[in-house]
Amino acid sequence: MLAPAATASAAALDRLMARGAAFFGSRVAIMGGAMSWVSERHLVAALSNAGAFGVIACGAMEPPRLAEEIAGTQALTAKPFGVNLITMHPRLDQLVETCLAAGVTHIVFAGGIPPGSAIKRAKEGGAKVVCFAPALALAKKLVRSGADALVIEGSEAGGHIGPVSLNVLAQEILPSMAKEVPVFVAGGIGRGEAILSYLEMGAAGAQLGTRFVCATECIAHPKFKQAFIRGAARDALPTVQIDPRFPVIPVRALQNEGTRRFMEHQAVVLERFTAGVVTKDEAQLEIEHFWAGALRRAVIDGDVEQGSLMAGQSVGMVAREQPAAEIIAELMAQAEAALAARSLAVA
Ligand SMILES: Cc1cc2nc3c(=O)[nH]c(=O)nc-3n(C[C@H](O)[C@H](O)[C@H](O)COP(=O)(O)O)c2cc1C
Numbered sequence: 001m002l003a004p005a006a007t008a009s010a011a012a013l014d015r016l017m018a019r020g021a022a023f024f025g026s027r028v029a030i031m032g033g034a035m036s037w038v039s040e041r042h043l044v045a046a047l048s049n050a051g052a053f054g055v056i057a058c059g060a061m062e063p064p065r066l067a068e069e070i071a072g073t074q075a076l077t078a079k080p081f082g083v084n085l086i087t088m089h090p091r092l093d094q095l096v097e098t099c100l101a102a103g104v105t106h107i108v109f110a111g112g113i114p115p116g117s118a119i120k121r122a123k124e125g126g127a128k129v130v131c132f133a134p135a136l137a138l139a140k141k142l143v144r145s146g147a148d149a150l151v152i153e154g155s156e157a158g159g160h161i162g163p164v165s166l167n168v169l170a171q172e173i174l175p176s177m178a179k180e181v182p183v184f185v186a187g188g189i190g191r192g193e194a195i196l197s198y199l200e201m202g203a204a205g206a207q208l209g210t211r212f213v214c215a216t217e218c219i220a221h222p223k224f225k226q227a228f229i230r231g232a233a234r235d236a237l238p239t240v241q242i243d244p245r246f247p248v249i250p251v252r253a254l255q256n257e258g259t260r261r262f263m264e265h266q267a268v269v270l271e272r273f274t275a276g277v278v279t280k281d282e283a284q285l286e287i288e289h290f291w292a293g294a295l296r297r298a299v300i301d302g303d304v305e306q307g308s309l310m311a312g313q314s315v316g317m318v319a320r321e322q323p324a325a326e327i328i329a330e331l332m333a334q335a336e337a338a339l340a341a342r343s344l345a346v347a
Contacts, residue, residue, distance in 0.1 A: 040219060228309075
């Protein structure tokens with residue numbers, strides 16, 4: 001049996017998570033950040049079955065493939081889960097229809113500001129809409145356009161990142177926006193104490209990605225998982241751009257031979273541009289194309305040398321492979337212990 005203080009802090013944590021959990025229809029307000037190739041049916045269902053909220057990463061999937069993945073997830077869990085759609089996907093509207101036809105309850109729009117029409121259609125179709133807000137002005141605009149909840153993702157996160165840390169985004173956005181809609185925090189979160197602190201600042205819950213890569217249920221290649229277990233925060237660095245004329249969207253990943261070759265690749269393309277062999281547009285495209293398929297090569301094929309090892313700074317807190325339910329229980333226990341310690345301090 002739990003000691004009275006432990007029961008009280010568990011109840012207090014439930015209260016802090018109540019708004020976020022009600023929004024998702026989950027037991028705890030922890031969202032599995034969608035990760036391309038990684039967040040497929042197995043991890044998503046495992047997270048939802050563990051009481052959290054799993055989210056399928058649609059990535060570049062075409063509508064029929066997404067329909068298959070949603071049906072596969074529904075076969076593994078009766079709990080709610082979401083689908084993350086990248087706004088620049090050429091068939092965004094059809095993907096929204098695919099989600100609605102399958103009865104998906106939550107659509108997360110990522111990778112840019114979604115068109116108002118997509119938000120409207122998703123809501124008309126009965127789904128709740130979650131959008132990423134990279135700044136306060138955009139957070140307000142997204143809520144005016146109909147977003148039911150927001151994610152604020154700091155530059156500590158894995159994958160494509162913005163320039164501002166979660167520490168700063170939380171201070172800028174939570175005080176005004178948390179009153180309006182549930183706001184979920186993401187980026188660099190690896191422990192329950194951090195989740196608790198953001199809940200106390202007004203967040204409705206947290207979205208974690210990196211921490212779930214080494215879930216037993218996750219299909220990522222054992223070599224990909226091994227790289228996460230070995231990786232330290234300082235190894236998860238953003239890609240570097242070597243010429244201001246050729247912007248590179250920063251991607252935070254563990255450094256490997258691929259990231260070193262990317263620097264060489266940029267230099268070679270720049271030389272070809274300077275020599276007049278390729279136009280500016282061709283050069284920009286060549287730079288961008290370097291990473292095409294690289295995440296798949298690492299996650300699925302286990303090519304951890306040349307593939308992309310997208311990971312957040314929280315990677316240093318990934319210590320071993322463990323079931324999703326155990327990771328969720330660990331995060332909750334850490335948050336509860338921190339709450340209990342606080343109530344002892346003021347007693
Ligand atoms: C391998 C990997 C792939 C990702 N792919 C996507 C994606 O397809 N769409 C998206 O919105 N976010 C993507 N993300 C970001 C996560 O959803 C999440 O916001 C992020 O991992 C949070 O930071 P953390 O990794 O420090 O927990 C990806 C992150 C990682 C590590």
